[in-house]
Amino acid sequence: MGKSTNIWFGIILIVIAVFIIIISLGFPSFIVGDKKLPGPNFFPVILSIILIIAGGYDILTARRGDMCAKIPAKSSKEYLKDWGNQNVLIIILSLITYISFLKWLGFILATFMFSLFLMIRLKTGWIRGTIFSTIAVIVIMLLFVKLFKVQLPEGSLGIVFWR
Amino acid sequence: MFFGGKLDMPLLNIFQLHILIPWILSMAVGILIGGTPGLTATMAVALIVPITYYMDPLAGFAMILGVSFTSIFAGDIPATFLRIPGTPASAAAVLDGFEMSKKGKGSLALTIDLICSVIGGTIGVLLLIIIAPPLAKFALQFTHFQYFWLGVFGLSMSAVLSRGNIVRGLISAVLGLLVSTVGIDITTGFPRFAFGNIELMGGIEFIPVMVGLFGISEVFKNVKSPDRLIERTIHDKINISIFETLLIVWERKWIVLKSSFIGTCVGALPGAGADIAAWVAYGIEKKTSKKPEEFGKGCIDGVIAPTSANNAALGGTWIPALVFGVPGDSITAIVLGAMLMYGLRPGPLIFQQSPDLIKSIFAIALVSQIFLLPVGVLGIKAYSWILKLPRNVIMVFVLIFSVVGSYAIRNSFFDIYIMLFFGVIGYIFENLNIPPAPMILGIILGPMIEDNLRVGLIKTGGNYLPFLTNPISAVLVILIIFTFFSSNISNIFRIIFRKNK
Numbered sequence: 001m002g003k004s005t006n007i008w009f010g011i012i013l014i015v016i017a018v019f020i021i022i023i024s025l026g027f028p029s030f031i032v033g034d035k036k037l038p039g040p041n042f043f044p045v046i047l048s049i050i051l052i053i054a055g056g057y058d059i060l061t062a063r064r065g066d067m068c069a070k071i072p073a074k075s076s077k078e079y080l081k082d083w084g085n086q087n088v089l090i091i092i093l094s095l096i097t098y099i100s101f102l103k104w105l106g107f108i109l110a111t112f113m114f115s116l117f118l119m120i121r122l123k124t125g126w127i128r129g130t131i132f133s134t135i136a137v138i139v140i141m142l143l144f145v146k147l148f149k150v151q152l153p154e155g156s157l158g159i160v161f162w163r
Numbered sequence: 164m165f166f167g168g169k170l171d172m173p174l175l176n177i178f179q180l181h182i183l184i185p186w187i188l189s190m191a192v193g194i195l196i197g198g199t200p201g202l203t204a205t206m207a208v209a210l211i212v213p214i215t216y217y218m219d220p221l222a223g224f225a226m227i228l229g230v231s232f233t234s235i236f237a238g239d240i241p242a243t244f245l246r247i248p249g250t251p252a253s254a255a256a257v258l259d260g261f262e263m264s265k266k267g268k269g270s271l272a273l274t275i276d277l278i279c280s281v282i283g284g285t286i287g288v289l290l291l292i293i294i295a296p297p298l299a300k301f302a303l304q305f306t307h308f309q310y311f312w313l314g315v316f317g318l319s320m321s322a323v324l325s326r327g328n329i330v331r332g333l334i335s336a337v338l339g340l341l342v343s344t345v346g347i348d349i350t351t352g353f354p355r356f357a358f359g360n361i362e363l364m365g366g367i368e369f370i371p372v373m374v375g376l377f378g379i380s381e382v383f384k385n386v387k388s389p390d391r392l393i394e395r396t397i398h399d400k401i402n403i404s405i406f407e408t409l410l411i412v413w414e415r416k417w418i419v420l421k422s423s424f425i426g427t428c429v430g431a432l433p434g435a436g437a438d439i440a441a442w443v444a445y446g447i448e449k450k451t452s453k454k455p456e457e458f459g460k461g462c463i464d465g466v467i468a469p470t471s472a473n474n475a476a477l478g479g480t481w482i483p484a485l486v487f488g489v490p491g492d493s494i495t496a497i498v499l500g501a502m503l504m505y506g507l508r509p510g511p512l513i514f515q516q517s518p519d520l521i522k523s524i525f526a527i528a529l530v531s532q533i534f535l536l537p538v539g540v541l542g543i544k545a546y547s548w549i550l551k552l553p554r555n556v557i558m559v560f561v562l563i564f565s566v567v568g569s570y571a572i573r574n575s576f577f578d579i580y581i582m583l584f585f586g587v588i589g590y591i592f593e594n595l596n597i598p599p600a601p602m603i604l605g606i607i608l609g610p611m612i613e614d615n616l617r618v619g620l621i622k623t624g625g626n627y628l629p630f631l632t633n634p635i636s637a638v639l640v641i642l643i644i645f646t647f648f649s650s651n652i653s654n655i656f657r658i659i660f661r662k663n664k
Binding site: 005006009013020023024027028030032035036037038039040042043044047048050051054055057058061082084085087088091092095096098099102103107111114115118119122123124128132133136140143144147150151152 | 195199330331333334337338340341344348350351353355356382383386387388552553555556558559560562563564566567570571574576579580583587590595613616617620621624625
């Protein structure tokens with residue numbers, strides 16, 4: 001599985017590079033007078049070619065078994081059963097939810113809820129989770145809003161706890 | 164009014180209370196900002212400058228210099244304890260500092276870091292005083308061709324940072340270079356890889372990428388293990404012994420001197436700041452070390468090199484700024500604006516018109532190094548107290564601070580998504596044995612390499628030969644080849660000598 005992971009990685013690199021080349025070829029040319037000079041596609045195309053070569057090399061060395069990825073052989077079901085892997089996925093999903101909710105719940109409410117949810121999930125406990133989440137929100141408000149004058153989202157719900 | 168007035172004063176005047184108090188306060192603010200992931204040293208200076216508008220210009224310079232030196236050092240505190248560089252200049256310090264922290268030697272790593280920052284900073288300022296005019300003149304001889312090679316030379320450090328697998332390091336660096344091409348093309352104004360997204364047209368901000376690659380991926384790694392989550396973030400007792408650490412540093416004095424010199428020289432080249440200086444010093448130290456395999460595993464030399472260089476680079480960045488009015492990095496770009504705000508015109512004439520001011524600036528820069536020691540010790544103690552909390556609490560704090568830090572740069576939700584995206588990329592990299600550091604190098608150096616390559620080619624009408632015919636370019640090309648292939652060259656020599664034996 002480690003070997004096939006590396007082969008897949010090489011293939012993905014080549015696909016990305018080909019995708020970049022296709023997009024780059026659609027960029028306009030840079031012509032001054034009658035001379036065609038390096039335009040916006042010049043650098044990305046060169047980099048993509050290097051990426052294709054490196055990806056190809058990766059596939060070849062993986063086939064020979066020179067490189068070993070750390071990813072262990074696990075089916076997706078096994079992967080999802082693991083508490084630690086679930087945590088990674090939950091953090092990613094909760095971060096996406098948190099960012100979306102920031103816009104209308106505002107920083108204070110959204111951050112408190114996000115922090116409390118994760119602390120409970122990571123076994124901090126309700127009471128400690130509530131205390132630390134409150135501290136986190138207050139510290140950030142003091143540091144960023146009061147001291148550094150950074151404007152954090154107040155939210156479209158209009159819930160303003162601090163001005 | 165200005166030149167003949169307030170600033171024609173003896174050097175001892177920098178110790179007046181109206182200068183000393185804001186100076187030390189700004190240094191404490193520097194610790195706070197630099198130690199907060201997502202807030203940079205540039206941001207710290209930018210926040211301080213407006214405050215100095217109504218102040219004595221000398222107090223203003225004291226605040227600017229003080230905040231820049233402390234924030235660069237403070238960036239190494241979360242880099243060492245949490246693997247999250249507080250500022251871009253601390254990214255190289257993560258590699259061995261964090262590994263030392265994992266072994267319970269975090270306080271030793273930071274005390275070494277602090278002493279090296281003080282020594283590096285002092286050497287940087289001394290070099291600024293001694294060799295400012297000739298070095299700045301030399302840097303001004305660089306044209307697009309030399310700057311292109313300088314960028315490639317910086318990138319060649321990815322070979323050194325790639326944990327023994329140059330191809331994986333190269334892939335990481337090339338991906339970083341590709342990330343740097345997103346946004347409006349400076350030469351033609353054409354938006355590249357923006358897909359109609361206004362935020363992508365503005366390019367991908369460096370800080371969310373850095374926070375994601377180093378910080379968020381570290382959170383993912385930590386939450387995977389239930390046992391580690393309830394542990395404290397810092398295991399060792401915070402024991403700051405300056406004298407014992409001085410002995411450790413003394414044994415490695417040549418590394419400190421070499422890295423500080425490299426840091427100052429790199430800092431003096433316009434466009435290359437403390438972040439590039441730290442990477443170059445780390446790469447050179449690893450390359451020239453007798454035990455390169457120990458780098459990245461908690462090696463003291465790997466802490467000394469980047470931390471000496473990043474503070475030394477600050478002195479270097481002032482060289483072109485003061486002598487020619489060309490900013491060495493984003494911090495000195497703000498400083499030049501501040502100088503104009505004070506009614507000063509940076510350039511060669513400033514040395515003749517206002518020698519007392521220049522002397523005072525040099526004195527402030529030197530004394531700031533002495534102040535850095537106690538302020539830095541307090542900073543380490545304060546942060547280590549916070550980091551005694553269990554890991555599950557700290558990881559949530561890191562996530563929230565990373566989100567706020569990424570958002571704060573340009574009040575953009577998009578930057579938070581960028582941070583999350585690169586956090587996932589960093590986690591994948593970790594599992595595939597791909598070093599994330601070369602990607603950071605690629606993003607930093609991408610614009611420098613591409614712009615100078617293209618402008619150089621435009622100037623020569625597409626002729627590549629001038630890129631190689633200049634002696635400075637030739638030296639840089641040799642250095643690049645040596646960096647990429649030195650392990651192979653040394654293997655060949657080893658085989659030859661073994662056969663002779």
